[in-house]
Amino acid sequence: xxxxxxxxxxxxxxxxxxxxxxxxxxxxxxxxxxxxxxxxxxxxxxxxxxxxxxxxxxxxxxxxxxxxxxxxxxxxxxxxxxxxxxxxxxxxxxxxxxxxxxxxxxxxxxxxxxxxxxxxxxxxxxxxxxxxxxxxxxxxxxxxxxxxxxxxxxxxxxxxxxxxxxxxxxxxxxxxxxxxxxxxxxxxxxxxxxxxxxxxxxxxxxxxxxxxxxxxxxxxxxxxxxxxxxxxxxxxxx
Amino acid sequence: xxxxxxxxxxxxxxxxxxxxxxxxxxxxxxxxxxxxxxxxxxxxxxxxxxxxxxxxxxxxxxxxxxxxxxxxxxxxxxxxxxxxxxxxxxxxxxxxxxxxxxxxxxxxxxxxxxxxxxxxxxxxxxxxxxxxxxxxxxxxxxxxxxxxxxxxxxxxxxxxxxxxxxxxxxxxxxxxxxxxxxxxxxxxxxxxxxxxxxxxxxxxxxxxxxxxxxxxxxxxxxxxxxxxxxxxxxxxxxxxxxxxxxxxxxxxxxxxxxxxxxxxxxxxxxxxxxxxxxxxxxxxxxxxxxxxxxxxxxx
Numbered sequence: 001x002x003x004x005x006x007x008x009x010x011x012x013x014x015x016x017x018x019x020x021x022x023x024x025x026x027x028x029x030x031x032x033x034x035x036x037x038x039x040x041x042x043x044x045x046x047x048x049x050x051x052x053x054x055x056x057x058x059x060x061x062x063x064x065x066x067x068x069x070x071x072x073x074x075x076x077x078x079x080x081x082x083x084x085x086x087x088x089x090x091x092x093x094x095x096x097x098x099x100x101x102x103x104x105x106x107x108x109x110x111x112x113x114x115x116x117x118x119x120x121x122x123x124x125x126x127x128x129x130x131x132x133x134x135x136x137x138x139x140x141x142x143x144x145x146x147x148x149x150x151x152x153x154x155x156x157x158x159x160x161x162x163x164x165x166x167x168x169x170x171x172x173x174x175x176x177x178x179x180x181x182x183x184x185x186x187x188x189x190x191x192x193x194x195x196x197x198x199x200x201x202x203x204x205x206x207x208x209x210x211x212x213x214x215x216x217x218x219x220x221x222x223x224x225x226x227x228x229x230x231x232x233x234x235x236x237x238x
Numbered sequence: 239x240x241x242x243x244x245x246x247x248x249x250x251x252x253x254x255x256x257x258x259x260x261x262x263x264x265x266x267x268x269x270x271x272x273x274x275x276x277x278x279x280x281x282x283x284x285x286x287x288x289x290x291x292x293x294x295x296x297x298x299x300x301x302x303x304x305x306x307x308x309x310x311x312x313x314x315x316x317x318x319x320x321x322x323x324x325x326x327x328x329x330x331x332x333x334x335x336x337x338x339x340x341x342x343x344x345x346x347x348x349x350x351x352x353x354x355x356x357x358x359x360x361x362x363x364x365x366x367x368x369x370x371x372x373x374x375x376x377x378x379x380x381x382x383x384x385x386x387x388x389x390x391x392x393x394x395x396x397x398x399x400x401x402x403x404x405x406x407x408x409x410x411x412x413x414x415x416x417x418x419x420x421x422x423x424x425x426x427x428x429x430x431x432x433x434x435x436x437x438x439x440x441x442x443x444x445x446x447x448x449x450x451x452x453x454x455x456x457x458x459x460x461x462x463x464x465x466x467x468x469x470x471x472x473x474x475x476x477x478x479x480x481x482x483x484x485x486x487x488x489x490x491x492x493x494x495x496x497x498x499x500x501x502x503x504x505x506x507x508x509x510x511x512x513x514x515x516x517x518x519x520x521x522x523x524x525x526x527x528x529x530x531x532x533x534x535x536x537x
Contacts, residue, residue: 054413
């Protein structure tokens with residue numbers, strides 16, 4: 001397990017984010033892209049039907065139950081590129097809440113505004129966003145306000161224009177880049193003015209609290225979780 | 239500052255003078271007249287209202303609406319309907335709106351591709367000529383889009399930044415098959431617990447020509463008046479659009495029996511309790527007067 005360097009630990013504490021370039025690379029990245037595209041295509045019509053029924057938003061969609069569709073998505077959960085940092089920051093008591101394997105359409109506005117996911121009273125809540133395709137500036141790249149995860153920061157207010165958020169930083173990146181951030185911090189997807197959908201995987205973790213995730217949540221992939229560490233991560237019974 | 243009910247419906251019994259279509263909640267014999275509305279408004283110190291056409295899109299179907307606008311020119315402005323497949327929408331719109339008090343047109347269907355990934359050019363949308371003529375004549379677009387059309391909005395709003403837009407009923411976008419009538423004959427729209435419009439219509443806050451109705455709570459809430467479970471949605475709209483771009487409305491007559499017109503005149507202060515007096519006055523009528531250009535009321 002690759003633990004974070006002292007510099008990375010300092011940046012995490014102070015800034016609330018870390019970037020892992022080439023976190024996924026080579027053949028694994030190619031397979032991830034292929035699997036992503038296959039399932040995104042397979043699931044699209046069902047998503048459109050759900051949009052029509054008012055059960056899904058029209059501006060993005062997630063592949064349902066991705067962990068059950070291909071083991072490559074399971075392998076991302078404890079990927080060595082960032083797993084050591086996740087464990088370090090949660091005192092080796094990490095659980096997965098869920099993955100979002102997400103395709104975001106180009107649109108004149110971003111599909112979401114600036115927001116934090118949780119409040120300061122929540123147990124440490126971490127997201128890792130992995131770009132599946134190249135995400136240059138202006139194509140829905142991740143945005144974050146460094147230091148906004150700290151209790152004494154702000155107050156912040158959602159601006160009308162994404163780029164008007166004071167103190168924000170954007171994270172364009174190559175396919176395979178992973179961005180880890182404290183979800184207490186204010187973040188968003190910047191506008192996607194390109195003609196290319198943004199494909200990314202958002203992994204959601206938390207420091208364990210009793211009963212947060214039951215053993216049934218990820219029971220369907222139990223056979224892929226053979227080590228004690230992985231079973232703990234997925235809140236599976238021993 | 240006047241108090242303005244920014245979205246109501248009136249209709250009378252079907253007659254040769256006032257023909258209209260019928261439906262389960264506006265059958266041929268039902269009458270919810272302008273005078274009945276004015277009675278409620280006067281009782282609760284509401285000065286003016288926007289009458290929104292129901293009962294058909296043809297010119298003839300608008301007869302009662304036009305009659306009411308002519309009879310009470312300082313109390314009402316009107317919103318008409320236009321079929322999106324009309325061969326000459328400009329002609330239809332002009333005939334309805336020329337000096338009549340009709341200031342805009344309501345759309346439910348925006349006429350573009352259902353798939354956002356296939357959507358780029360608003361000029362290909364069926365409703366583009368309607369928007370084009372609205373831009374030329376300074377008409378207001380009154381929108382209650384279907385959920386499958388929600389992604390089309392910014393393309394049109396961006397193409398016509400001069401057109402004033404009013405998103406109806408909390409900016410909600412009803413899903414197909416999710417519409418029913420309740421025991422009081424009120425529309426009920428089944429919605430998901432997580433407000434999906436945060437990712438579509440609420441994102442229209444970016445465009446300064448877009449405003450939103452705070453209305454229709456009864457249709458989306460599953461709790462009784464004052465629909466406290468929707469306070470969060472109201473807070474989000476206030477945060478995103480700001481106090482100057484929200485307009486209170488009752489959706490008369492559907493609310494007459496339950497919870498009653500008077501109750502709805504106080505719903506905003508119940509769901510947004512931290513508003514100042516002047517902010518509340520903006521939402522209760524100041525914004526509608528300014529944005530829709532209501533005339534001064536004759537004393």
